[in-house]
Amino acid sequence: MHRIARALPAVAMLLLGACSSGSPTPQAQPPASIPAAHGGQSAPAPHRSQPTAHPAPHRSQLTAPPAAAIASASAASGGPARFSPTAHGVLDGQVVVIDPGHNGGNGAAPSIINRLIWNGRETETCDTTGAQTDSGYTEALFNWNVALDLTADLRAEGATVVLTRTTNTGVGPCVTRRAAIGNDVRANAAVSVHADGGPTDGRGFAILEPVADGINNAIVGPSAALGAHLRAAFAAGTGEPVSSYDGIDGIQPRNDLAGTNLSTIPKVFIECANMRNAADAALVTSPRWQATAARAIAAGLTAFLRPGR
Numbered sequence: 001m002h003r004i005a006r007a008l009p010a011v012a013m014l015l016l017g018a019c020s021s022g023s024p025t026p027q028a029q030p031p032a033s034i035p036a037a038h039g040g041q042s043a044p045a046p047h048r049s050q051p052t053a054h055p056a057p058h059r060s061q062l063t064a065p066p067a068a069a070i071a072s073a074s075a076a077s078g079g080p081a082r083f084s085p086t087a088h089g090v091l092d093g094q095v096v097v098i099d100p101g102h103n104g105g106n107g108a109a110p111s112i113i114n115r116l117i118w119n120g121r122e123t124e125t126c127d128t129t130g131a132q133t134d135s136g137y138t139e140a141l142f143n144w145n146v147a148l149d150l151t152a153d154l155r156a157e158g159a160t161v162v163l164t165r166t167t168n169t170g171v172g173p174c175v176t177r178r179a180a181i182g183n184d185v186r187a188n189a190a191v192s193v194h195a196d197g198g199p200t201d202g203r204g205f206a207i208l209e210p211v212a213d214g215i216n217n218a219i220v221g222p223s224a225a226l227g228a229h230l231r232a233a234f235a236a237g238t239g240e241p242v243s244s245y246d247g248i249d250g251i252q253p254r255n256d257l258a259g260t261n262l263s264t265i266p267k268v269f270i271e272c273a274n275m276r277n278a279a280d281a282a283l284v285t286s287p288r289w290q291a292t293a294a295r296a297i298a299a300g301l302t303a304f305l306r307p308g309r
Helices: 065-074 139-156 175-185 219-238 276-282 286-304
Strands: 080-084 095-100 117-118 123-125 159-163 189-196 206-210 251-252 269-272
Touching: 095 139, 095 175, 117 175, 123 286, 139 159, 139 286, 159 175, 189 219, 189 286, 206 219, 206 286, 219 251, 219 269, 219 286, 269 276
Parallel strands: 095 159, 095 189, 189 269, 206 251
Antiparallel strands: 080 159, 117 123, 206 269
């Protein structure tokens, strides 16, 4: 499947909402074009594999950026966009949010991505640069490429797809906004696509699932079901083993991620491989394997959204 950056005709793109999670989001948008992917480089930063405990400050202790900075970050990320189906299929009527983690320009915007946000339990930064291979291939680019292939696969099965960012040369959006996008469009499911930066002697994929925190209580069970389908489909479709260092049998509950803490729709993260491991690095830099990973994720989403079909 060709990436939608090449396959879609050039049509006008409408943003689903501003970077502020309080902004209303239109529920009906025409399809939009996505610019071709670019491999923006950013400084290496470890991608967290385990929860870290911090004292929880009151929200009033957090410093909000000026409105101009919010608007600038939203525009720089390419904004979220909605893509109509390209064919009828088993996912007719379903809305899926695909969240390619990080962004290629994050490393050049520390004042934006290092801003503290409230993730439902504690503070974390607005975003990070993500991991990278030893040769410098960035996680942001991997996530972007898989998201493009995945979007094309889902649209061909009848789904409407919402992407949280539509460029890999921009900044953000913040992890709080990524969660809000799925909530705003009332998606049937959401997947945040990532690759890990774990120990060099560890390899494999892991599904990060939400832990109940009040806001997301209703989606913990459905998210676990989504995670189980993704784990089975990804293992069968890619041959990648479950992580040897993160979680148990490929499943890792996480209570420190705004993307799932603040979600009101079924949502999980998938760490497709470990970029710091030589064997996995050879996979994540391969366009063929990226397409294979996308097809496997699409199969998992289909099994969740259309069980028994």
